[in-house]
Amino acid sequence: MIKVTVNGRVVEIEDDSTLLDASREAGVHIPTLCYYPRLPSHAVCRMCLVNVSSEARPQPACKTKAKDGDIIETDTQQLIDFRKADMQWLLARHPNDCIRCEVNGSCQFQNLVCEYQLEDKWEKVPRGSAEHPEHVLTDHTSPSIWRDLSKCVECGLCAEACGDAGQQQHVIGFAEQGSGRIPVTVFDKPLSETNCISCGQCTLVCPTGALIETPHWHEVVHTLDAHRRVSAVQVAPATRVAISEEFGMKPGTVSTGRMINALRELGFDYVFDTNFAADLTIMEEANEFLTRFKNQQQLPLFTSCCPGWVNWVEINRPDLLPHLSTTKSPQQMHGALTKRAAFARTLGSEFAEGKVEPYVVSVMPCTAKKDESARPGVSGDVDHVLTTRELARMIKARGIAFGALSEDAEFDNPLGESTGAAQIFGASGGVMEAVVRTAAHLIGKEDSMPLDWHQLRGVDTVIKEAEIPGVGKVAICNGIAAAQQMLKTENWRDDYVAIEVMACVGGCLGGGGEPKSMDPLILEKRMQAIYGIDKNAPRRRSYENQDIQKLYKTELEHPNSTKAHHLLHTHYAA
Numbered sequence: 423m424i425k426v427t428v429n430g431r432v433v434e435i436e437d438d439s440t441l442l443d444a445s446r447e448a449g450v451h452i453p454t455l456c457y458y459p460r461l462p463s464h465a466v467c468r469m470c471l472v473n474v475s476s477e478a479r480p481q482p483a484c485k486t487k488a489k490d491g492d493i494i495e496t497d498t499q500q501l502i503d504f505r506k507a508d509m510q511w512l513l514a515r516h517p518n519d520c521i522r523c524e525v526n527g528s529c530q531f532q533n534l535v536c537e538y539q540l541e542d543k544w545e546k547v548p549r550g551s552a553e554h555p556e557h558v559l560t561d562h563t564s565p566s567i568w569r570d571l572s573k574c575v576e577c578g579l580c581a582e583a584c585g586d587a588g589q590q591q592h593v594i595g596f597a598e599q600g601s602g603r604i605p606v607t608v609f610d611k612p613l614s615e616t617n618c619i620s621c622g623q624c625t626l627v628c629p630t631g632a633l634i635e636t637p638h639w640h641e642v643v644h645t646l647d648a649h650r651r652v653s654a655v656q657v658a659p660a661t662r663v664a665i666s667e668e669f670g671m672k673p674g675t676v677s678t679g680r681m682i683n684a685l686r687e688l689g690f691d692y693v694f695d696t697n698f699a700a701d702l703t704i705m706e707e708a709n710e711f712l713t714r715f716k717n718q719q720q721l722p723l724f725t726s727c728c729p730g731w732v733n734w735v736e737i738n739r740p741d742l743l744p745h746l747s748t749t750k751s752p753q754q755m756h757g758a759l760t761k762r763a764a765f766a767r768t769l770g771s772e773f774a775e776g777k778v779e780p781y782v783v784s785v786m787p788c789t790a791k792k793d794e795s796a797r798p799g800v801s802g803d804v805d806h807v808l809t810t811r812e813l814a815r816m817i818k819a820r821g822i823a824f825g826a827l828s829e830d831a832e833f834d835n836p837l838g839e840s841t842g843a844a845q846i847f848g849a850s851g852g853v854m855e856a857v858v859r860t861a862a863h864l865i866g867k868e869d870s871m872p873l874d875w876h877q878l879r880g881v882d883t884v885i886k887e888a889e890i891p892g893v894g895k896v897a898i899c900n901g902i903a904a905a906q907q908m909l910k911t912e913n914w915r916d917d918y919v920a921i922e923v924m925a926c927v928g929g930c931l932g933g934g935g936e937p938k939s940m941d942p943l944i945l946e947k948r949m950q951a952i953y954g955i956d957k958n959a960p961r962r963r964s965y966e967n968q969d970i971q972k973l974y975k976t977e978l979e980h981p982n983s984t985k986a987h988h989l990l991h992t993h994y995a996a
């Protein structure tokens with residue numbers, strides 16, 4: 423440990439801490455635009471320049487290591503003037519349309535403009551096609567991601583998140599060097615024509631509205647307000663452990679009840695749980711796996727509930743498609759059940775005859791779920807997909823006091839019951855752990871196998887594995903980069919019987935539609951919350967879900983039945 427002084431306050435910090443870490447420890451705010459935890463710092467924005475006693479000139483706090491005894495000053499007039507000049511330069515080229523911008527109120531750049539009181543110095547000479555006639559600045563071609571590069575502040579974080587330090591897709595890169603550079607796609611192709619897998623990690627790190635999820639929330643608000651359709655919403659496991667952050671609560675705060683109450687206040691007739699369908703996915707996938715294992719066919723089985731991963735396989739390795747589980751993701755299963763099974767029939771004869779369908783919305787931590795809902799073979803199951811951030815925007819727009827809502831609320835049934843196994847879907851390793859819990863029961867080894875598989879958990883990106891007695895080894899790839907690494911190994915086909923891949927590090931809890939956070943431990947905190955829900959759940963194995971047992975008895979017959987295949991399985995396109 424070392425000791426440093428920040429604006430007169432002495433703090434003790436880890437040896438390899440940066441000046442930014444030291445300031446945060448001291449509770450001192452230093453502005454940043456091009457810094458994001460887990461990505462390399464290049465200090466291009468210069469907003470975090472501070473004075474430090476061991477250096478003659480101001481240093482960028484995000485990448486300068488603190489030394490024992492350092493005296494750090496963050497707020498001298500000279501530093502403030504420098505930041506203002508820097509901001510002024512960016513502001514002069516930024517469009518003056520905050521009021522209509524999707525990130526209005528949660529934009530880091532806007533916050534700094536307010537903090538440094540620059541609002542009255544807007545020169546209205548925005549960057550636009552006149553400055554970059556050769557580049558496409560606005561791109562709405564992707565079902566998941568919108569780009570508006572007139573709002574770009576050149577931080578470079580999107581290129582990092584999509585590049586070597588992140589997803590390794592290299593869809594976005596810099597066209598020019600120096601000031602005036604903008605992040606573009608190869609040959610300026612629209613995103614829909616690139617190798618983009620829709621993971622949304624670029625939107626998560628973008629400090630402005632230059633990269634956002636394709637917004638669906640306006641249409642959802644209009645449909646709810648029109649009151650012409652019966653509406654149902656389902657919520658993903660990873661949303662309930664992250665949405666609290668949007669309302670200033672401590673990371674890791676679970677807000678299941680508050681979220682259900684907010685959705686009811688927004689006007690949804692039914693508030694269901696995607697977790698119900700996660701349990702159903704396990705029933706289908708565990709049985710699919712055991713059939714493949716018995717026949718020694720198409721092994722290892724790859725999980726298919728992460729649409730970023732499915733996109734990656736379709737784009738890069740179509741030869742692996744037969745290895746993907748054919749079970750629909752819980753989002754799509756839930757939508758299909760809401761529209762075309764027993765629940766819909768309870769709504770009246772027109773619904774039972776399929777003449778009308780309920781309006782189905784899902785709330786997901788993921789941008790690729792928007793893309794998934796439009797896939798051939800499943801499109802129509804879900805009408806609109808909101809990210810966690812969009813739901814928060816809707817709640818704020820309606821003036822609902824989220825923090826004041828009661829935590830005491832239950833999902834509607836019959837599509838609302840779930841087990842702990844479904845909840846852990848939201849964390850990397852969780853889908854496989856849930857499969858193993860139910861597979862152990864199906865092969866009669868439940869009593870000799872553990873319920874908790876700690877070796878499959880965690881936010882680190884090393885490939886994790888576990889031996890399932892009598893079956894073989896399973897593996898976890900935490901992030902699309904880890905999956906690519908696994909596929910480069912020689913023996914993955916022989917080493918494993920099943921492999922889980924989640925495209926985003928941490929799994930869905932680190933998804934591209936989750937709240938933006940500068941907390942370096944954010945993934946760990948959300949993960950802890952997810953495993954906490956599982957630990958306290960009265961039932962922790964998917965087959966124990968009573969409503970799922972009923973569903974098989976009354977409607978689906980048995981896992982992988984013809985009926986189940988019709989409603990709950992899909993196919994993939996090369």
Ligand code: HC0
Pocket residue numbers: 657658659660661696697699700703727728729751752753754786787788791847848849853929930931933
């Ligand atoms: Fe996930 Fe899902 S767990 S992909 O990570 O399988 O987005 O949270 O909703 O569909 O259940 C995301 C999260 C889901 C789905 C579930 C799965």
Ligand code: SF4
Pocket residue numbers: 567583584589591592593594617618619620621622623624625
């Ligand atoms: Fe890259 Fe993912 Fe953004 Fe697509 S969505 S550009 S793959 S980071």
